[in-house]
Amino acid sequence: MKRAFLTLGVLFLWVPIALMAVYAFSASRVPFEWGGFSLRWFVALSRNERLLEAAWLSLRIGAAAATFATVLGLGLGWVLARHGRFAGRSLFGALAGAPLVLPEVVMGLSLLLLFVGLQTLTGWPAQRGAITVWLAHSGLGMAYVAVLVQARLSALDPVLEEAAADLGAHRFTIFRTITLPLIRPSLIGGWLLAFTLSLDDVVLASFVSGPGATTLPVYLFSQLRLGMTPEANALAVVMLASAGLLGLLGWRLSR
Amino acid sequence: MTLLAIQGVTKRFGAALALDALSLSIGEGEFFALLGGSGSGKSTLLRIIAGFERPDAGHVILQGRDITRLPPPERSVTMMFQSYALFPHMNVADNIAYGLRRAGEPDIANRVGDLIGLLRLEGLEARRPNQLSGGQQQRVALARALARRPPLVLLDEPLAALDSGLRERTGLELRALQRRLGTSFVLVTHDQAEALSLADRVAVLHQGRITQVAPPRELYERPATREVAHFLGAANILEPAGLNLRAECDAPAYALRPERIRLAAQLPEVNGVAAQVAEIAFRGGDALILARAGGRMLRVVLPGGTPLPDHGAHVFLEWDAAALVPLSA
Amino acid sequence: MIRAAAWTSLLLLVAAPLVIVVGMGFGTTASGVPPVVPPIGAAGWQGSLEAWALLVADTYYLDAMLRSLRLAAITATLCLVLGFGMALGIAGARRPALWLALVLLPFWSGFVLRLAAWVGLLRDGGWINATLMQLGFISEPLQMLYSEGAMLLGMVHGYLPFAVLPLTATLVKRDLRLEEAAADLGAGRIAVFFTVTLPLAAPATAAAFLLVFIPAAGEVVVPEVLGAPDSVLIGRAIWGEFFQTRDWPAAAALSTALLALLLLPIALYQRLSVAR
Numbered sequence: 001m002k003r004a005f006l007t008l009g010v011l012f013l014w015v016p017i018a019l020m021a022v023y024a025f026s027a028s029r030v031p032f033e034w035g036g037f038s039l040r041w042f043v044a045l046s047r048n049e050r051l052l053e054a055a056w057l058s059l060r061i062g063a064a065a066a067t068f069a070t071v072l073g074l075g076l077g078w079v080l081a082r083h084g085r086f087a088g089r090s091l092f093g094a095l096a097g098a099p100l101v102l103p104e105v106v107m108g109l110s111l112l113l114l115f116v117g118l119q120t121l122t123g124w125p126a127q128r129g130a131i132t133v134w135l136a137h138s139g140l141g142m143a144y145v146a147v148l149v150q151a152r153l154s155a156l157d158p159v160l161e162e163a164a165a166d167l168g169a170h171r172f173t174i175f176r177t178i179t180l181p182l183i184r185p186s187l188i189g190g191w192l193l194a195f196t197l198s199l200d201d202v203v204l205a206s207f208v209s210g211p212g213a214t215t216l217p218v219y220l221f222s223q224l225r226l227g228m229t230p231e232a233n234a235l236a237v238v239m240l241a242s243a244g245l246l247g248l249l250g251w252r253l254s255r
Numbered sequence: 256m257t258l259l260a261i262q263g264v265t266k267r268f269g270a271a272l273a274l275d276a277l278s279l280s281i282g283e284g285e286f287f288a289l290l291g292g293s294g295s296g297k298s299t300l301l302r303i304i305a306g307f308e309r310p311d312a313g314h315v316i317l318q319g320r321d322i323t324r325l326p327p328p329e330r331s332v333t334m335m336f337q338s339y340a341l342f343p344h345m346n347v348a349d350n351i352a353y354g355l356r357r358a359g360e361p362d363i364a365n366r367v368g369d370l371i372g373l374l375r376l377e378g379l380e381a382r383r384p385n386q387l388s389g390g391q392q393q394r395v396a397l398a399r400a401l402a403r404r405p406p407l408v409l410l411d412e413p414l415a416a417l418d419s420g421l422r423e424r425t426g427l428e429l430r431a432l433q434r435r436l437g438t439s440f441v442l443v444t445h446d447q448a449e450a451l452s453l454a455d456r457v458a459v460l461h462q463g464r465i466t467q468v469a470p471p472r473e474l475y476e477r478p479a480t481r482e483v484a485h486f487l488g489a490a491n492i493l494e495p496a497g498l499n500l501r502a503e504c505d506a507p508a509y510a511l512r513p514e515r516i517r518l519a520a521q522l523p524e525v526n527g528v529a530a531q532v533a534e535i536a537f538r539g540g541d542a543l544i545l546a547r548a549g550g551r552m553l554r555v556v557l558p559g560g561t562p563l564p565d566h567g568a569h570v571f572l573e574w575d576a577a578a579l580v581p582l583s584a
Numbered sequence: 585m586i587r588a589a590a591w592t593s594l595l596l597l598v599a600a601p602l603v604i605v606v607g608m609g610f611g612t613t614a615s616g617v618p619p620v621v622p623p624i625g626a627a628g629w630q631g632s633l634e635a636w637a638l639l640v641a642d643t644y645y646l647d648a649m650l651r652s653l654r655l656a657a658i659t660a661t662l663c664l665v666l667g668f669g670m671a672l673g674i675a676g677a678r679r680p681a682l683w684l685a686l687v688l689l690p691f692w693s694g695f696v697l698r699l700a701a702w703v704g705l706l707r708d709g710g711w712i713n714a715t716l717m718q719l720g721f722i723s724e725p726l727q728m729l730y731s732e733g734a735m736l737l738g739m740v741h742g743y744l745p746f747a748v749l750p751l752t753a754t755l756v757k758r759d760l761r762l763e764e765a766a767a768d769l770g771a772g773r774i775a776v777f778f779t780v781t782l783p784l785a786a787p788a789t790a791a792a793f794l795l796v797f798i799p800a801a802g803e804v805v806v807p808e809v810l811g812a813p814d815s816v817l818i819g820r821a822i823w824g825e826f827f828q829t830r831d832w833p834a835a836a837a838l839s840t841a842l843l844a845l846l847l848l849p850i851a852l853y854q855r856l857s858v859a860r
Contacts (some may be wrong), residue, residue, distance in 0.1 A: 005669025103802020243692030
């Protein structure tokens, strides 16, 4: 019975993907109509400069945001797991968890207003663009990383760190040699999650980005109104394949 | 030569007094045991020696140096934790080498090799802790603690996690190791058999104070107070009132070890009672009998092979005057 | 020191923006860039209630709010029902990691692309209709796209992993012996589920529901792509006020109203996450 649910659910998730993958190789110009095997859409994809530019930007922002989110999230998770009770802890916890549940429109609008306000007060950011998107995505990602880090840190037996101290390690050495290696899975998982969220985000980027800094999802969203070309299917296949390969690589490395 | 001196150490946790102006000294090359029940303060004292807790008052002096305020990394005391606390992401060799690396010692590989040989861990160097048995994990934890040749090693309930067959063997191995190395070991335990069989001297702790410090034999045969007597071997506590006792000297109460009571053919004039058998437990090597005499329950241990009375039988019990140990309270 | 840095990141990226968005509801529209006059200027308070007045002027926005909450609740319920079953399946599988990968991998094809795929599937000339017509089941295309149903489909498709992941994490850790004990005492499979499995997973279930419900209430993209054009949801309303009407105070006021409405669920979620 459980297996039925699982299979059904997975099928549901994969049906549109599978179809995209199949028709990416269709020669017909009409999406989702089979016209014989062809790689023309992959070729067209490689020639679509605007799309490639947007994709490249998204990848860079994604990597930068995931990295920054991991650093920030590590700090948040650390405080939540290790600092016990302190003045304002409830507020701290609420703020740390807010990006997880806030509707993206609200987050996007509020961040934009922040950037506009900063600009009025200090002159920075003069022009919204990649930097503001990076900041917005980091703000979103850090909440996810914090959850993973906090969970992993709380589960860590404190006696291990005591043993390290007993053997002569001071605070930073303990962190470097014991704590960090043991929470590494949550950091890697958090990085990947933040990267994915950044790569997929339409709303935040729409609000806080600027001219010349169009991310891939925003570009695709605008194209969607005009009517998707089958290049989109090809793009989906490329993205899935890379994700699959990276996943396989990561899995192999972690063994 | 005093290696470690605890002077007037007091520790409170909130309103609870864990250690009450406790003083103790431990010699070089000594195998010392801290024996007590839960809440006696033995674990707190261990952690204060290791540096994980700071006393509210008092001093800890190691090799003449006051280490009371020193953090754990700077003390030359190491600990073997009850749960072993082996680093799961390192193999055996790296675990043992951890302290050596922190100290920047040269020629780590050789030293690790020596320890692997000393603790019979050959062939396990590349294994991770979760690939080791409980006994092997303990030896790794011990090797790790001994790596930098500390003058003092603390052992937190080392035999508690082992099953009984392994316990005896491991205990004897620990003692042999300690003698061979000449390092001082301080053992913390609630198991009196562990303390008595391994240590050169035992300190009995009760409610944050030391009740008695003595070599095992003396502790067992000459307990100072009721608590010590009862804790070690669950002695019977007898008061002169109502009983015809003649002991070697007068005291408000006496401890009488269960194994010093015998079955008698008739009621003796002194140092004996009539009793009824309430429970019999055959324990292989001996037999435990609970007998009700007057208003009290007496514990009697008869050697294996003695014919045992029936349940509910009326018997006579007797003991020697020398078996009555005077208690101070 | 770490705490100070952590506080800084939270105040800058979460607290300050939220305070600003609430405050901006008191701003006034203006021409120019940016097209708003903030409520606090060099001379002090210069705010107005015109944006708030707009909100209560008629029931338009209230309807949007209620419709959004209703659709979010349906989405969350569907995600929960399907997700719980999937999580149970993953927890009991021989290779849970593999199934998890299968659940998460579609994520990587891109949110917008997946929506485009649904459009391609559901529209009049799309794959489903074309196939059904070819097989002779129907003679005219079924109107599926641009409807509430299509939108719900897209929402569930997008939010399902958000329900599956935390539920799996909880169910994997559950003590199977409790279910065995119940069976031993005479409970059939269904009884075990409803009397042991579900109650014990209740906090995690509630948290998963809220994890989908709260952000879904403000969803913009899926309704835009798959939903009916005249079905106004609060997320689209905020988007529209900002990008089309360029009435920033109204957008801010609507966001504040949405936040206020979601405050209780958000607080509940925080409570449940901490309890776990």
